[in-house]
Amino acid sequence: MTLEPLMSEARERLITRARREDLITVGYDTMDSPLGPLWIAVGPRGVVAIHYGKPDERELGRISRTYGPAVLPDRRRCDRIEIELDQYFAGRRRAFDVHFDLTPLTPFQRSILAATAKVPYGEVTTYRTVARKAGNEQASRAAGGALGANPIPIVVPCHRVVATDGSLGGYAGGLDAKRRLLALERGEARVPAGGWPPARKV
Amino acid sequence: MVTFGELLERHEREIFAYALRLTGDRDDADDLYQETFLAAFRGWPPPRSGNERAWLYKIATNKAIDRARKQRGLVSLADLRLAAPERDGVTLADLRNAIRLLPGGQRAAFVLRKIEGRPYQEIADTLGCSEEAARSRVAEAMKKLKEAIR
Numbered sequence: 001m002t003l004e005p006l007m008s009e010a011r012e013r014l015i016t017r018a019r020r021e022d023l024i025t026v027g028y029d030t031m032d033s034p035l036g037p038l039w040i041a042v043g044p045r046g047v048v049a050i051h052y053g054k055p056d057e058r059e060l061g062r063i064s065r066t067y068g069p070a071v072l073p074d075r076r077r078c079d080r081i082e083i084e085l086d087q088y089f090a091g092r093r094r095a096f097d098v099h100f101d102l103t104p105l106t107p108f109q110r111s112i113l114a115a116t117a118k119v120p121y122g123e124v125t126t127y128r129t130v131a132r133k134a135g136n137e138q139a140s141r142a143a144g145g146a147l148g149a150n151p152i153p154i155v156v157p158c159h160r161v162v163a164t165d166g167s168l169g170g171y172a173g174g175l176d177a178k179r180r181l182l183a184l185e186r187g188e189a190r191v192p193a194g195g196w197p198p199a200r201k202v
Numbered sequence: 203m204v205t206f207g208e209l210l211e212r213h214e215r216e217i218f219a220y221a222l223r224l225t226g227d228r229d230d231a232d233d234l235y236q237e238t239f240l241a242a243f244r245g246w247p248p249p250r251s252g253n254e255r256a257w258l259y260k261i262a263t264n265k266a267i268d269r270a271r272k273q274r275g276l277v278s279l280a281d282l283r284l285a286a287p288e289r290d291g292v293t294l295a296d297l298r299n300a301i302r303l304l305p306g307g308q309r310a311a312f313v314l315r316k317i318e319g320r321p322y323q324e325i326a327d328t329l330g331c332s333e334e335a336a337r338s339r340v341a342e343a344m345k346k347l348k349e350a351i352r
Contacts, residue, residue: 007218010232011210014239018206023243028207064203069246071205 015074025067027074030054031082034089034191035177038154042077043067046099049151050081052173062151066104085154089191091184094121096155105151111135112146119160122185126164144169154181204254206243213258214239220259223313224266226301234269238262259314259328267306300350304343307331311339312347 018024026048028041041049041063048067051059063071080098087093102110115133119125131143147158153172159181163169171178183189214235221234238261242248248257301309307329314325315336326336 003215003219003222006228006232007215010218010235011214013232014210014236017236017240018243021240021244023206023240060205060208061203064205069203069205070243072207072210 011073015072018072019074019076023070024072024074024077025070026063027072027077029073029075029078029082031078031085033085035173035180038085040078040081040085041071042074042081043101045101045103047081047152047155048101048103050085050153050155051151052153052177059151062104081155088154089184091187091190094185098155100152100155102151105146105149108134108136108139108142109146109149112143113150113152113156113158116147116150116158116161117156119157121157122187124160124162124182127161127169128164130161140164148172157181160185206239206246209242209254209258210239213255216255217258217262220262220313220318221266223317224262224310225269226298230269234262234265237265241265256324256327259324260330263310263314263328264330266310270306270309296351297347300347303350304346308339308343308346311336312343315340316344 015024019027026041026043028039028049030037030039032038035052037053039049039051039053039055040047041051041055043063044067048063049055049059055063060071081096084093084096084098088096102113105113111134112130115130118133119130126140127143127147128137128140130147131137131139134143136142143161147161148170150156150158150172153159159171159173159178161169168175168178180189184191217238218231218235221231221238222228225231225234238258241261242254242258245261248254250257301312304312310329311325314320314328315322320328322333322336322340325340326333329336329339331339
């Protein structure tokens, strides 16, 4: 007999009690997706992070500086967004209903992400257009930076923003992931059973 | 800044194992583990930054001593097998009974030293006593255990 089964049952009970006592400010969970595991965190005002793979210390630091140390695994808190992401990957959802929270970002980053959030499903726009809609057409490079630091990819669809010359630009989840999301939204590809093969990170 | 999630990931296994060794019972260990982390979350931050591990041990030890005062439950054989391997011809049942009879502070000192292999300074910090007192608690516990299983 090993400790692990006892341990995980005890952890579930601990999390339930912490939730009842209102000791969790940000709850997180990891879900499987066709693009690999996604780490999701939900705060008091909505989704605060979607991260490809495990979050690094910088990401956790950003969250704890903003919301305090009460960041705990909480599957229940992440239920809604996980259901919506599953529907999105299955091609049954074009927009997300969950609230999201961009509080820790600068006003410029927020305006770039707000402009990005309005790009319709299946369409693409350019960094320059997003910068213009955020009020500064000259800031397309800074717009790229803000999108690169987008804490909530997929829900804030930064994959729909490409370079003016038509090349893909960059993407936190890797360019394969960006290509796949665009193909999925255009109806050019469906998610194969068992998900896409592992993406190359660029 | 350490998050509660990181605190759990880093220390929950050893705190659970420690709880199991202190109580000798899986249900009590489960409760003790939960009480320890809930108390840590409620009482955050620890008195000294970077010292979370020692702080958790201290909370667990104090909670275990409180529990032991309130109830003197039986230790189950299966849980003790997880906690301490059988050796030297001493049966687990003998050891179970002997550990059960130790006072809370001696039991914690014994587990920390003889099962967890901690330095005396750390045991003293955890138990909130002097190093000398920690040594004497372990010695006293050993003496009682030897007498009990002779």
